[in-house]
Amino acid sequence: MNSYDIFRKLTRGMKFDHNRFKGDLKKIGVCKTKDDDQSSVTVNETKEKEEEAVDEPESTEENSDEDDVEEDEEGQVSMLSDIQIGGSEATGKKEKKKKVISKEKQLRIHQQEVNHQRNKLGISVWGTDVPDPVETFDDMIVKHKLSEVLVSNLLNQGYSEPTAIQKQAWPLMLQGREILGCAPTGSGKTAAFLVPILNQLGGPQRKGFRAVILAPTRELAKQTYRECTRLSEGLGLRVHIISNVNKAKEKFGPKSAKKFDVLVTTPNRLVFLLQEDDTPPIDLSNVEWLVVDESDRLFEGGARGFRDQLAAVYRACTGPNIRRALFSATFSHDVQHWCKLNLNNVAMVTVGIRNTACEDVKQELVFCGNETGKVLALREIFRKGYEPPVLVFVQTKERAKELFKELIYDNIMVDAIHADRTQLQRDNVVRAFRERKVWVLICTELMARGIDFKGVNLVINYDFPPSAISYIHRVGRTGRAHHQGRAVTFWTMADKPYLRSIALVMHNSGQHVPEWMLALKKARKNEKKKLSTKHPERGHISQGVLYEKLQKRKMKQMKGKSKRLKMMNGEATPKGEEETAGIYLLSTRCEISEQLARLAF
Numbered sequence: 146m147n148s149y150d151i152f153r154k155l156t157r158g159m160k161f162d163h164n165r166f167k168g169d170l171k172k173i174g175v176c177k178t179k180d181d182d183q184s185s186v187t188v189n190e191t192k193e194k195e196e197e198a199v200d201e202p203e204s205t206e207e208n209s210d211e212d213d214v215e216e217d218e219e220g221q222v223s224m225l226s227d228i229q230i231g232g233s234e235a236t237g238k239k240e241k242k243k244k245v246i247s248k249e250k251q252l253r254i255h256q257q258e259v260n261h262q263r264n265k266l267g268i269s270v271w272g273t274d275v276p277d278p279v280e281t282f283d284d285m286i287v288k289h290k291l292s293e294v295l296v297s298n299l300l301n302q303g304y305s306e307p308t309a310i311q312k313q314a315w316p317l318m319l320q321g322r323e324i325l326g327c328a329p330t331g332s333g334k335t336a337a338f339l340v341p342i343l344n345q346l347g348g349p350q351r352k353g354f355r356a357v358i359l360a361p362t363r364e365l366a367k368q369t370y371r372e373c374t375r376l377s378e379g380l381g382l383r384v385h386i387i388s389n390v391n392k393a394k395e396k397f398g399p400k401s402a403k404k405f406d407v408l409v410t411t412p413n414r415l416v417f418l419l420q421e422d423d424t425p426p427i428d429l430s431n432v433e434w435l436v437v438d439e440s441d442r443l444f445e446g447g448a449r450g451f452r453d454q455l456a457a458v459y460r461a462c463t464g465p466n467i468r469r470a471l472f473s474a475t476f477s478h479d480v481q482h483w484c485k486l487n488l489n490n491v492a493m494v495t496v497g498i499r500n501t502a503c504e505d506v507k508q509e510l511v512f513c514g515n516e517t518g519k520v521l522a523l524r525e526i527f528r529k530g531y532e533p534p535v536l537v538f539v540q541t542k543e544r545a546k547e548l549f550k551e552l553i554y555d556n557i558m559v560d561a562i563h564a565d566r567t568q569l570q571r572d573n574v575v576r577a578f579r580e581r582k583v584w585v586l587i588c589t590e591l592m593a594r595g596i597d598f599k600g601v602n603l604v605i606n607y608d609f610p611p612s613a614i615s616y617i618h619r620v621g622r623t624g625r626a627h628h629q630g631r632a633v634t635f636w637t638m639a640d641k642p643y644l645r646s647i648a649l650v651m652h653n654s655g656q657h658v659p660e661w662m663l664a665l666k667k668a669r670k671n672e673k674k675k676l677s678t679k680h681p682e683r684g685h686i687s688q689g690v691l692y693e694k695l696q697k698r699k700m701k702q703m704k705g706k707s708k709r710l711k712m713m714n715g716e717a718t719p720k721g722e723e724e725t726a727g728i729y730l731l732s733t734r735c736e737i738s739e740q741l742a743r744l745a746f
């Protein structure tokens with residue numbers, strides 16, 4: 146090994162302009178001698194010949210850029226001269242010199258192109274042998290044998306090309322790789338996992354469930370079920386959602402259990418069925434794909450989380466071919482750690498900057514002073530004019546009811562959804578909101594994740610979100626699928642401890658926030674945890690809620706009327722009085738507002 150060889154080894158991977166530093170190289174005795182050239186020719190010629198046997202040598206324009214090649218790393222420095230010398234030696238004729246790119250170089254160029262494509266899409270990947278992202282639906286058909294029926298279903302949905310997460314997750318999952326996918330809200334994660342799974346299931350096999358998709362809420366499970374049904378049209382697959390565990394028990398009788406291929410459900414319902422005595426009515430031993438949507442939410446521990454349920458589902462998926470896919474808009478180190486430990490050859494895909502709000506949402510913070518100020522600010526937004534549908538987030542179901550009562554007389558088609566409402570009421574409210582019969586929907590955290598209401602233009606955080614993660618999901622109900630959206634967040638002094646983390650999320654997604662907010666003291670980890678589980682104490686939404694006032698006035702009037710009747714007849718009993726009062730109250734409630742009667746609050 147001469148000095149030049151040592152120099153090449155030491156500078157491997159570095160760009161070095163040999164021409165420019167020719168003098169210096171001579172001084173320190175690092176020069177290419179004729180012998181060096183000759184020896185490297187032999188090595189590379191053999192290498193080239195081996196490669197020619199595998200691949201047809203290509204002549205490419207890229208290789209004609211000598212400077213570029215000269216500045217390249219070790220292997221390529223000698224390659225240019227090798228090719229030229231090798232070419233003329235082999236032929237001995239004046240024919241045009243054929244420039245051949247070595248396999249190594251081809252791979253490097255290809256990798257550069259792939260990196261460029263990933264950078265452009267904001268994709269970062271972790272894992273070994275991650276396949277290249279695709280560009281188009283046609284790519285998926287040609288390179289990954291995606292079913293044309295599926296592509297036609299995608300086109301029927303109005304999708305013209307895959308989104309960034311789909312471009313990377315589809316080829317990965319089609320190779321059967323386990324995956325942790327993290328991409329902004331509204332970026333098409335649902336289709337990112339549904340498409341490869343449906344493609345791999347192919348058609349019905351009457352083996353029972355082969356794919357299980359878990360979602361944290363019933364509303365999200367229903368939405369995923371609908372999308373799955375739409376995308377699987379024409380494939381013959383049967384998709385099922387557990388909406389009622391008792392009905393499900395009947396449905397999964399020994400005869401019918403095998404007819405379904407895909408199950409969409411919340412973890413609680415599934416675990417309830419799995420834990421039925423003796424023989425569970427549901428069998429997951431043939432499951433090939435288990436998807437955990439909103440994975441960071443499902444991985445949360447404690448009473449609110451679903452860790453135990455997830456563990457029970459994993460245990461029930463006993464098939465040898467089980468693969469898992471976890472998706473969420475927000476990233477959690479716990480989930481990442483779990484994936485690295487438990488998944489086989491996992492690949493992690495992230496789109497954009499982790500844990501930032503969607504950049505298509507214009508975000509504002511509005512200081513309201515106190516609770517009365519919030520009501521005024523809300524009315525001001527509505528007075529200035531707004532384009533329905535609008536989502537308004539509050540921190541508890543009690544506050545949802547209170548705000549509903551406050552707004553019901555404002556000539557706004559308003560409704561509320563929260564855990565105290567029945568399943569039927571919740572379904573009806575969601576349908577009415579989708580059909581634009583309800584303009585303003587007041588909701589709790591229940592609707593913060595995953596729900597895809599088309600065309601929501603405005604999200605109002607009436608109550609400040611309890612964490613940055615909650616903020617990201619809430620504001621992500623607008624600005625979906627590259628549509629522009631707007632999010633307004635009210636705050637009072639009670640929200641100051643949370644302010645910095647939300648301001649930071651806004652700042653990271655390109656929004657303007659005052660410097661002083663970013664300079665606020667950072668909350669400690671345990672403080673943050675406490676804040677996210679314990680809501681700040683807030684006064685009533687309105688000191689004298691109009692609805693309550695009207696109720697009281699009516700009751701007073703009715704009592705007076707009843708008293709007068711009693712005095713006139715001298716026979717009315719207190720019981721009769723109460724009944725009359727009840728009927729009167731009900732009828733006046735109906736008169737007060739058609740909406741109120743419909744919503745049966």
Ligand SMILES: Nc1ncnc2c1ncn2[C@@H]1O[C@H](COP(=O)(O)OP(=O)(O)OP(=O)(O)O)[C@@H](O)[C@H]1O
Pocket residue numbers: 302303304305306307308311328329330331332333334335336473474594595596597621625626
């Ligand atoms: N390739 C595509 N082209 C155009 N629109 C798409 C594409 N894929 C999905 N969409 C649409 O984008 C919207 C958001 O998709 P989806 O609900 O899957 O988002 P998400 O990433 O799961 O969001 P979240 O994190 O809030 O759950 C949906 O209306 C969906 O129909």
